[in-house]
Amino acid sequence: MASSKILLYHLLLLLFLVIGETRLYANGDTKLMKKTCRHTKYYDLCFSSLKSDPTSSNADPRGLAMIMVGVAMANATSTSSYLSSQLLDPATNDTSYKRVLKECLDKYTYAGESLQASVQDLADQVYDYAYMHVAAAKDYPNVCHNLFKENPDLVYPPELSRRENALKHICDIAMAIIDDFNWY
Template identity: 65%
Template sequence: MASKMLLLFLFFVAQEQYKLVKGDTSLIKRTCKNTKYYNLCFSSLKSDPSSPTADSKGLAVIMVGIAMTNATSTSSYLSSKLLSPKTNSTTLKMVLKECADKYSYAGDALQDSVQELSDENYDYAYMHISAAKDYPNACHNAFRRYPDLVYSRDLARREEGLKHICDVAMAIIDNLDW
């Protein structure tokens, strides 16, 4: 539910991007033009009230924070599915647990990247974000091992969202002065 609210919020931010946060957006625009997902980048950064005064490294930290929210929310979502009375398959429970763990690991990797950004260890920050981006693949592959299990569209959207947010964060880091 929380991630649906975040996605809905980001959608409205994209629609109302100039009304929510006042301030200089030129750095945000220049930064986002160097990413694969300009609209996601711009609306996400504009949704954070500290972004108009952030430097490039600060914008990277904001994107990583958004990715952490996505990973944590997805892990919680999967854990709640485990507790659902509708989930009575042992195999499904096992896969949901594995997926919840993978998204939790993604959150941990993203948290590590924040520290690396703070220490200006950009190559390590990039590595942690790349790892976080890859954890959803392990979840998707867990579902593929059991053809009778359905990988839901909601989970696929969450996977894609985390990957795209991580792509944006990595692109911002690529453009930092190392």
């Protein structure tokens, strides 16, 4: 009986240690993330994005920039998938609408390629090019939006507008991080 109580205590102690260690890992060191995000226009988006990546707790500023570029790449890829699904939707039968969607798909594909180039630039520590590639990725959705403006009969889909704004904000954050490497 006493040995089963001791075993139970040891198991509970082990459980508390594991939970405590997991909580420390999940919370990580947020000081650099907070400092970094304070230098951006979108603190909450920056902090939540960085905090959601488990590698951010051990990342340096370049690593944080890479994480944000990765978030932007995920957005561009997701938006490309969304546009592909809209093109394949049998209910989408307007040829002008399909043409504009196809061009938008191309622009989000280019955005993803620019972001991928930025990752390589960051790895190579060529920060001016990394910044330039993120800026290009931020601008590609504008072309898509303008295509809808040029076709007044077409309605810019609210979902696409939401995704466009998200990509622009994420790119703004990545650009601010890259731009401010000198204050670390």
